[in-house]
Amino acid sequence: MLSPELGHYALALACVLAAVQGIIPLIGASRRDARLMALAPGLAIGQMIALGTSFLSLIYAAVTDDFSVQNIAENSAVSKPLLYKITGVWGNHEGSILLWALILGLCGAAVAAFGRNLPSALRARVIAVLGLVATGFELFCLTTSDPFARIWPAPMDGQGMNPLLQDPGLAFHPPILYTGYVGFAVPFAFAIAALIEGRVDAAWGRWVRPWAVAAWCFLTCGIAMGSWWSYYVLGWGGYWFWDPVENASLIPWLTGTALIHSAIVVEKREALKIWTVLLAIATFSFSLSGTFLVRSGILNSVHAFANDPARGVFILGLLGVVIGGSLALFAYRAPALTAGGLFAPISREGALVLNNILLCSLCAVVLTGTMYPPFMSLLFDRTISVGKPFFDATTIPLALPLFIFMGFGPMLPWKRAQLWPVLQKLWIAAIVAALACAVAVFELSGVLAILCAAAAIWVIAASITDMAGRMRLFRVPFATSIQRARMLPRAIVGTAIAHAGVGITVLGLAAMSQAQHKIVEVPIGTTEQLAGYTWTLKAVEQEPGPNYTAMVATLEVRHNGHLVTVMHPSKRSFNSQNQTTTNVAIHTNMLADLYGVLGDKHGPDTNPTYVLRLHYNPLAPWMWLGALIMAFGGALSLSDRRMRVGAPQRAKPSSATASVS
Amino acid sequence: MTTPSDNLTRRRLLMALPLAGAGVAGVAFWKMLDGMEHGSFNPHDINTPVLNRTVPDFTLAPLPPADGFTAQDLQQITKPVLVNFFASWCIPCLAEMPTLMMLKDKLDMWGIAYKDKPENAASFLRHSGNPFTRLGDDHAGRAGIEWGISGVPETFLVGPGGVIRWHTATPLTENTINKVLLPLVHRVQTP
Numbered sequence: 088m089l090s091p092e093l094g095h096y097a098l099a100l101a102c103v104l105a106a107v108q109g110i111i112p113l114i115g116a117s118r119r120d121a122r123l124m125a126l127a128p129g130l131a132i133g134q135m136i137a138l139g140t141s142f143l144s145l146i147y148a149a150v151t152d153d154f155s156v157q158n159i160a161e162n163s164a165v166s167k168p169l170l171y172k173i174t175g176v177w178g179n180h181e182g183s184i185l186l187w188a189l190i191l192g193l194c195g196a197a198v199a200a201f202g203r204n205l206p207s208a209l210r211a212r213v214i215a216v217l218g219l220v221a222t223g224f225e226l227f228c229l230t231t232s233d234p235f236a237r238i239w240p241a242p243m244d245g246q247g248m249n250p251l252l253q254d255p256g257l258a259f260h261p262p263i264l265y266t267g268y269v270g271f272a273v274p275f276a277f278a279i280a281a282l283i284e285g286r287v288d289a290a291w292g293r294w295v296r297p298w299a300v301a302a303w304c305f306l307t308c309g310i311a312m313g314s315w316w317s318y319y320v321l322g323w324g325g326y327w328f329w330d331p332v333e334n335a336s337l338i339p340w341l342t343g344t345a346l347i348h349s350a351i352v353v354e355k356r357e358a359l360k361i362w363t364v365l366l367a368i369a370t371f372s373f374s375l376s377g378t379f380l381v382r383s384g385i386l387n388s389v390h391a392f393a394n395d396p397a398r399g400v401f402i403l404g405l406l407g408v409v410i411g412g413s414l415a416l417f418a419y420r421a422p423a424l425t426a427g428g429l430f431a432p433i434s435r436e437g438a439l440v441l442n443n444i445l446l447c448s449l450c451a452v453v454l455t456g457t458m459y460p461p462f463m464s465l466l467f468d469r470t471i472s473v474g475k476p477f478f479d480a481t482t483i484p485l486a487l488p489l490f491i492f493m494g495f496g497p498m499l500p501w502k503r504a505q506l507w508p509v510l511q512k513l514w515i516a517a518i519v520a521a522l523a524c525a526v527a528v529f530e531l532s533g534v535l536a537i538l539c540a541a542a543a544i545w546v547i548a549a550s551i552t553d554m555a556g557r558m559r560l561f562r563v564p565f566a567t568s569i570q571r572a573r574m575l576p577r578a579i580v581g582t583a584i585a586h587a588g589v590g591i592t593v594l595g596l597a598a599m600s601q602a603q604h605k606i607v608e609v610p611i612g613t614t615e616q617l618a619g620y621t622w623t624l625k626a627v628e629q630e631p632g633p634n635y636t637a638m639v640a641t642l643e644v645r646h647n648g649h650l651v652t653v654m655h656p657s658k659r660s661f662n663s664q665n666q667t668t669t670n671v672a673i674h675t676n677m678l679a680d681l682y683g684v685l686g687d688k689h690g691p692d693t694n695p696t697y698v699l700r701l702h703y704n705p706l707a708p709w710m711w712l713g714a715l716i717m718a719f720g721g722a723l724s725l726s727d728r729r730m731r732v733g734a735p736q737r738a739k740p741s742s743a744t745a746s747v748s
Numbered sequence: 749m750t751t752p753s754d755n756l757t758r759r760r761l762l763m764a765l766p767l768a769g770a771g772v773a774g775v776a777f778w779k780m781l782d783g784m785e786h787g788s789f790n791p792h793d794i795n796t797p798v799l800n801r802t803v804p805d806f807t808l809a810p811l812p813p814a815d816g817f818t819a820q821d822l823q824q825i826t827k828p829v830l831v832n833f834f835a836s837w838c839i840p841c842l843a844e845m846p847t848l849m850m851l852k853d854k855l856d857m858w859g860i861a862y863k864d865k866p867e868n869a870a871s872f873l874r875h876s877g878n879p880f881t882r883l884g885d886d887h888a889g890r891a892g893i894e895w896g897i898s899g900v901p902e903t904f905l906v907g908p909g910g911v912i913r914w915h916t917a918t919p920l921t922e923n924t925i926n927k928v929l930l931p932l933v934h935r936v937q938t939p
Contacts, residue, residue: 323839365766372770380777399781407774414767422759458773465780474899475837476863606845606876686846687922698846 091156094144095235098185101137101192102225104130108195108218112211116283124211128199131214134221135196138189142176145185145234149176155241158182158234164247166634174258175248180382181234183261187378188228190262190269191221198273198298205294212280213273220272223405231398250635250661250668256316264309264336268374270302271343274350275371278364279413282420287360292353295367297725299347304721306343310336311714322669322684324604324702326710329478334457335377341450342370345443347721352436355501359440361421366443368417372410379406434504438496445489452481483535490542490593494549497582498556512556516548531601540597546590550583577727585720592713598706605701606686610694618703620681621645625653627685627697635659640685640697642672656685680704803910806891808884811861811869817882822858823910828936830857830929831904832880833892835864836872838900844919848879851925855933858882862900863889905929907936 108130115123145158149172154160162179163172171178177186195217202210228234277295281287313336318326327333346366352359379402430436456477494516498509510517523544527537555561557575558568572580605617614623625641639657643650654672661667674681686698803822810816822829832848834841848857859880861869866885873880886892895904897917905914914932916924 323843325839328839361763369766399784400778403774403777403781410770411767411774414770418760418764418767421763422756461780462776465776465783474835474863604842604875606842608846608849689850700843 089144089147091148091235094141097137097141101134104134105218105221105225108134109215109222112215116208116211124207127211127214131195131199135192138192142185142189146173146176154245155237157236157238160238160242160245162248164245171253177261181232184228184232185234187265188224190265191272194269194273209280212283213276216276216279220409227401227405231401250666254320260312260316263305267302267306267309268378270305271371271374273298274367278367282416287424289354289357292350296350299350300721300725303343303347304718306340307714307718310340311711315711319671319673322671324682329475331457332381334453335381338450338453339370339373341446342366342373345446346370348439348442352439356436361424368413375406431503433506435499435501438492438499441492445485449482449485487538487542490546493546493586497553513549513552516552519548520545536597536600539593543590543593547587550587554583578724581720581724585717588713588716588720591709591716595706595709599704601705603703608696608698610696617701622701635661642683644681654683656683658685675708677708680707799912799915803906804894806894808886808891811866811883811885814880814883816884817858822906826908828933829906830855831906833860833862833897833900833902835862835900836868840919841901844901845876847920849877852879856881860884860886862886862892
């Protein structure tokens with residue numbers, strides 16, 4: 088049976104398997120012993136099965152209300168709906184670390200299963216590095232945050248879950264975000280394996296890229312989901328708060344985006360090799376630091392996590408070994424890797440280098456803004472805030488050139504390019520962007536918002552132009568164009584789609600800077616005007632729920648006399664937790680969100696007044712839609728025949744490949 | 749001309765930079781964790797250097813429509829005053845406003861618009877209501893540094909004589925006001 092003891096045992100077994108997986112194949116690879124190397128895939132799959140058993144045991148205990156397990160007693164209750172009993176398993180520290188380990192195990196198994204075409208030594212080393220990382224986290228899980236710890240006597244009922252977390256969006260957010268974070272462990276392992284081997288070549292770039300793109304897709308979706316969650320659950324009408332928890336996911340996303348672009352240069356031109364290795368290490372390091380520093384409580388955040396400094400010390404030690412170890416190996420081995428060839432500034436690779444510089448500068452800015460307050464507090468005992476004004480003033484000027492060059496980049500040929508022919512192809516896009524800029528001057532206020540909107544239109548128009556050019560649209564019969572579009576490599580179509588997705592997100596962000604809001608304290612029956620809509624508070628009623636009582640408002644919204652929607656924003660008081668949540672009502676027509684929040688009730692019961700917060704958020708859904716389109720573009724390029732894992736054969740060692748002397 | 753060995757040394761130094769950076773960050777994090785364990789460093793409970801001291805020296809431009817104020821004005825008060833740092837770009841401040849409006853009749857409130865353009869702050873107060881009797885404009889954020897705030901909204905209760913009696917770095921809620929703030933105001937008023 089799936090008992091907590093079995094789960095605990097399976098976790099310990101996974102830890103032992105991971106340790107063996109981390110050591111034996113490495114020895115095998117250095118001795119060129121094929122039998123030892125061949126153990127790697129089996130061990131990785133075994134570790135994954137053990138972790139899966141462990142995770143299933145925890146879910147089973149949660150579903151069957153086994154309150155003798157401390158983790159479940161503290162976070163679950165009999166009355167909790169089944170979905171949240173399952174998803175609640177990863178809604179707390181111990182369970183989420185176990186999920187983390189499980190995803191790492193899945194990554195190892197995926198390399199074992201799909202990496203058959205990799206050279207055996209490289210595959211053995213990659214799997215071994217993943218095993219070593221996994222050992223650390225499984226030890227962490229076992230020693231300091233055991234999800235299977237028992238309590239005696241077992242309580243009759245659990246303490247229930249934080250009502251704020253009882254939400255379908257948040258239930259599936261962690262697995263997706265973690266898959267993004269942990270997925271970057273694979274490029275990291277490839278980088279370490281390459282450093283051990285002392286060899287980075289075009290084939291290496293091609294092997295790394297699909298893994299990085301897959302992780303990037305998940306991270307993009309994860310960040311978008313997190314932002315969407317804070318938009319509709321926190322009820323403040325905002326979508327991004329530059330909170331340390333949010334920045335912790337944005338930083339690896341920025342370096343990860345740089346990585347998927349620089350890996351292309353490694354593959355096509357055998358340049359930027361050392362840089363790409365460093366990016367692969369940095370991205371995973373930031374993923375690790377982000378998830379774990381947030382949990383240690385060092386970073387001050389609105390998202391409260393239980394913090395325990397003792398746990399923090401273990402985490403820091405682990406981070407020291409993983410990040411310090413890999414950077415030490417980098418410092419020792421990278422200088423001996425041969426540098427790549429020279430290239431002209433105006434070329435595809437030149438544009439990709441520029442992309443890397445801008446993305447990494449953005450990353451440095453966000454990192455500085457996030458880490459400055461705790462460092463100031465540590466060094467000078469002075470608290471200081473870094474908020475939205477800092478991030479707006481620093482990130483937008485860096486992002487704008489990035490968007491402008493995003494339009495050119497994919498159209499430039501490799502090696503040596505001429506700017507003029509590309510500009511000629513893009514004149515329609517440039518005119519469209521200029522028109523958009525002119526419209527934006529009238530529609531939007533704020534120079535940065537206008538420039539961002541124009542840049543977004545430019546990116547979208549340039550992506551469409553690129554696709555149209557490759558399809559020879561309007562130059563050959565339409566059917567031939569469609570035929571050509573089908574024949575285009577998926578990676579190229581994926582790039583255009585992902586870039587257009589960026590444009591859509593930025594357009595949403597620019598429009599959101601024009602959001603309007605209004606706070607009023609009104610009796611029932613009052614009508615308010617906002618953004619051309621007439622909002623009427625019709626009624627407020629008490630409604631009982633399964634484990635809460637709700638105060639539900641009926642809010643009628645009319646536009647030019649026509650009924651647009653009836654919204655029901657509410658406020659829930661949870662009996663067991665003595666906590667209230669605001670449930671926002673959102674009505675969207677995809678061009679704008681109408682967003683209503685019910686606040687406190689004031690005054691006597693005979694004639695009460697209610698605080699109402701009304702928001703009009705133009706193009707709000709586009710921010711997340713754009714992110715989904717980016718991820719879709721990434722996924723599409725993954726399906727490219729040329730990107731298939733392990734498809735390419737490594738060139739015979741020659742003077743062209745990098746090797747340690 | 750650099751010789752190949754010079755070049756290699758330079759590369760070695762360059763490649764060791766990430767390690768050095770990570771090392772410095774690691775030591776700093778270790779110090780923070782150590783401080784958290786011994787209670788000397790707590791990022792959540794913001795340690796306000798000005799608590800139970802006289803208000804720091806600061807100057808503010810007035811923010812129309814209300815009068816501005818200075819440290820001297822706060823030192824001469826005879827009744828407690830609530831000093832609230834807010835900004836039009838801060839969404840929690842927006843969420844806090846109805847609570848402040850409710851408190852308006854019970855307590856004198858002076859507002860400081862932190863890192864905000866005066867016109868934005870004024871329009872924010874026009875839309876969400878203005879609970880403040882005096883308003884200062886801290887566009888450059890200098891007063892915020894003097895007071896040692898870690899973000900907005902942040903609220904200080906200043907007692908007679910300009911001594912800071914209480915402080916919170918989270919949006920005020922009705923619960924905090926009734927359970928903590930108002931009893932304290934009562935105590936401060938009747939010495």
